[in-house]
Amino acid sequence: MKTHVRALVVGGGAVGCAIAYHLAKAGWDTMLLERDELTSGSTWHAAGLLPLFNMNYATTHIHKYSVDFYKTLEAETGLNAGFSICGNLRMAQTQERMDEYMLYSSVAETAGVYHEFLTPAQIAERWPLVRTDDLKGALFHPQDGYINPADVTQAMAKGARQHGATIVRKAQVDSYRWTGSEWIVSGRMMVDRGGMLLAGEETFEIHAEHVVTATGNHAQRTARLLGIKIPAIPVEHQYIVTESDPALVEWRKAGNPEHPVLRDADAKWYVREERGGWILGPYERNAPARFLYDVPESFRADLFQLDLERIEEEYMSMIHRIPTSETVGMKDDFNGPICYTPDGNPLVGPAPGLRNMWLAEGFSFGITAAGGTGHYLAQLMTAGEAEIDMASLDPKRYGSWMTTEYAARKNEECYEHVFILHHPDEERTACRPLRTAPAYDRQIALGAQMGQVNGWERPNYYGPVDAPADFDHSARSFRRGAWWQYARAEAEAVRETCGIIDASAFTKHLLRGPGATAFLDHFTCNKLPKVGRINLTYALTDAGTTRTEYTIVRLAENEYYLISAGAWTDYDADFLMKSAEDFMAAGGGYLDIHDVTTQWGVYALAGPNARALLNEIVKDGVPETVLSNKRFPWLSWRNIELGMCPVRAVRVAYTGELGWELHFPIEFGRYLWDLIFSVGAKHGLKPVGARAQNWLRQEKSYRAFGNELGRDATPMEAGLDRFIDLSKDFRGKQAMIDTGIRSKCVTLLIDGPEDADPWGKEALVLDGEKIGRLTSGGWSAAFDKQIGMGYVRPDLAEPGTKLKVRMLRQLFDAEVAIDSPHDPENLRIRKDG
Known part of the structure; x- marks a missing residue:
């Protein structure tokens, strides 16, 4: 057994074997350890389905890669993975479900996933055993189907061995220890002594430069061994296998093709053929999370007791959809653990706080995602970045505030929502409210309808306090929801009078020390601001793409206040801390860094009347001049007093209007909110939510991290040249220059449908050819039409x-606007008074 390898993969399911395969193929000396037999975790009882449908851009690419990759395995390894390319038919009982499919269609088009739409008549003609009289239509992926999970795993394992990987079974990892340059992984092996397996007779110790954990249901044990949090906890998933259906048998005897995998999304189940019968897999309510802290040692390739009452509704709906199944008995049943995360996407990427430790955990669709995860994670490890932005799957998207109880309850909710409509304005209710800013109750009283970001409750919009009984705040839509008219009024208020936005969820770090200036100067790409000033800047990856966006507030010569996106607190903190450690290890000056996110609240006050409002409450010898351009210019900060509240005021506005971000000790939040509202009425003050803010920032072409900004585009491609100082050396500079301009970020004004706006997932088209995609979308109050931002070929920027944007399967006119189409000269934001 080897004792030194470059990469050690822990876990021998489909995901682990795919990672070992791709690392070995990339030329890395790779070993895989499996505590039992390959496939003995959730892989062995998986149904083997390969659904391409996914609203997440990165996950869509991962699933597409897997489907394409699996088709090549037999030629490479000689092992047939049992891939039945029968297609995947996702049916819709409602128009709203069809709207979901039409939005997905744009995501699929941008990722190159082929799909078709079928009418009920076309379904009935091709598959007459399926009842269609109550269907609106269906989405059909003809190029996928299902695969044998054990066979595809063994094929990838053989391929990994062919590329030089070592695979060791019966090896239980018990500890991980980082020496500063490598991992030492220790554990126990079961060894064969004359045909008798004796557990724990031999111990092992492996030295590895990199470690990847793909431990499936054992993720909580892995988290404990590593001293981190991993919100991957299994949920029970049942499926049943019926006896032969005579009608199906006759259908196949007549020479007809296999039915596609059937998904009645509104009935919350999938069905596929299985030896003349059917497999039914429901996603029912009240499926419990299991193994919240550990998997019992005795639980190997085991199952749970079936709970047929829990899936009765889904079983009856299968009979409704396939009437011939009514008289067919049940032959077999499975109820096993399937790992989930709170948002349903896996955790793929560097582990928080650890060096050279990589996670591949929380796969609810592990067979579908395995191949693509292996491919893109191997790119991250061997090349530094993947060809797609993997940030949406990064393990650090969940902060250290996350608890086991939170993960378990949210994972149960996620399981139940597999087939519940995935609205872009969806807000799930489990475990809420949890993290609340001080003015939360005040905002609720004003009609705030809350969303959540990184666990924080944040107003999405403010609806009517005295709404009529039939007004449904929880109504969601793929078109303009009930909230739309209120978000529009909020956007108009910011443009015409004044609005206040609670931005307390912003990530905030305090960085100081003798090395602070030298560190930040190399860490970010823009000139550093002078003391008393601020700037917008970017930290780059080593590949030259955008890793983090920062507003830097320079408090003193070597003291800085860093503001970044609220959704990415731990993601930003991890990169900042590791980069700082490297700087100090290389002989840079001492750095002191603190995450002060929860210590400071933030209200963004913006609009033509913002200065006049603040003048009424600011405490200063000459209050009418303290906020003037002379004393408080744009892109500067000052310590001021608003009533009895000390405030770090920053003159900047994400909405593009005259305004300030008011940063205050968080315990003053309720007092300051009340103080602002005590004088707000005469200035037309209106509370504003995140949806209106999102529309407003697009009118100014302000890029958003996770949308326009990410690890698949450089700041130059994002059109941020004015925030790049090429006269200095900074991390990722040469890689950014060498990358060149592959695509360009633009703002578009759109003449779209009367009842829908783009969501930022749509394809951009020219002469019938896809030439780009939207990354943001919404409504423009300033231009009275739809607006969006996205990436196009450089020659079209x-x-x-004139371009086209695909919405609701139709093409609508779109025109590339100038950058910052609203107030391009920034006269409004610089307004004096």
Whole structure:
């Protein structure tokens, strides 16, 4: 057994074997350890389905890669993975479900996933055993189907061995220890002594430069051994296998093709053929999370007791959809653990706080995602970045505030929502409210309808306090929801009078020390601000793409206050801390860094009347001048007093209007909110939510991290040249220059449908060819039409270029606008008074 390898993969399911395969193929000396037999975790009882449908851009690419990759395995390894390319038919009983499919269609188009739409008549003609009289239509992926999970895993394992990987079974990892340059992984092996397996007779110790954990249901044990949090906890998933259906048998005897995998999304189940019968897999309510802290040592390739009452509704709906199944008995049943995360996407990427430790955990669709995860994670490890932005799957998207109880309850909710409509304005209710800013109750009283970001409750919009009985605040839509009219009024208030936005969820770090200036100067790409000033800047990856966006507030010569996106607190903190450690290890000056996110609240006050409002409450010898351009210019900060509240005021506005971000000790939040509202009425003050803010920032072409900004585009491609100082050396500079301009970020004004706006997932088209995609979308109050931001070919980025955007399967006119189409000269934001 080897004792030194470059990469050690822990876990021998489909995901682990795919990672070992791709690392070995990339030329890394790779070993895989499996505590039992390959496939003995959730892989062995998986149904083997390969659904391409996913609203997440990165996950869509992962699933597509897997489907394509699996088709090549037999030629490479000689092992047939049992891939039945029968297609996947996702049916819709309602128009709203069809709207979901039409939005997905744009995501699929941008990722190159082929799909078709079928009418009920076309379904009935091709598969007459399926009842269609109550269907609106269906989405059909003809190029996928299902695969044998054990066979595809063994094929990838053989391929990994062919590329030089070592696979060791019966090896239980018990500890991980980082020496500063490598991991030492220790554990126990079961050894064969004359045909008798004796557990724990031999111990092992392996030295590895990199470790990847793909431990499936054992993720909580892995988290404990590593001293981190991993919100991957299994949920029970049942499926049943019926006896032969005579009608199906006759159908196949007549020479007809296998039915596609059937998904009645509104009935919350999938069905596929299985030896003349059917497999039914429901996603029912009240499926419990299991193994919240550990998997019992005795639980190997085991199952749970079936709970047929829990899936009765889904079973009856299968009979409704496939009437011939009514008289067919049940032959077999499975109820096993399937790992979930709170948002349903896996955790793929560097582990928080650890060096060279990589996670591949929380796969609810592990067979579908295995191949693509292996491919893109191997790119991250061997090349530094993947060809797609993997941030949406990064393990650090969940902060250290996350608890086991939270993960378990949210994972149960996620399981139940597999087939519940995935609205872009969806807000799930489990475990809420949890993290609340001080003015939360005040905002609820004003009609705030809350969303959540990184666990924080944040107003999405403010609806009517005295709404009529039939007004449904919880109504969601793929078109304009009930909230739309209120978000529009909020956007108009910011443009015409004044609005206040609770931005307390912003990530905030305090960085100081003798090395602070030298560190930040190399860590970010823009000039550092002078003391008393601020700037917008970017930290790059080593590949030259955008890793983090920062507003830097320079408090003193070597003291800085860093503001970044609220959704990415631990993601940003991890990169900042590791980079700082490297700086100090290389001989840079001492750095002191603190995450002060929960210590400071933030209200963004913006609009033509913002200065006049603040003048009424600011405490200063000459209050009418303290906020003037002379004393408080744009892109500067000051310590001021608003009533009895000390405030770090920053003159900047994400909405593009005259305004300030008011940063205050968080315990003053309720007092300051009440103080602002005590004088707000005469200035037309209106509370504003995140949806209106999102529309407003697009009118100013302000890029958003996770949308326009990410690890698949450089700041130059994002059109941020004015925030790049090429005269200095900074991390990722040469890689950014060498990358060149592959695509360009633009703002588009759109003449779209009367009842829908783009969501930022849509394809951009020219002469029938896809030439880009939207990354943001919404409504423009300033231009009275739809607006969006996205990436196009560089030759199509000139203002005035006419394009098409695909919405609801139709093409609508779009025109590339100038950058910052609303107030391009920033006269409003610089307004004096």
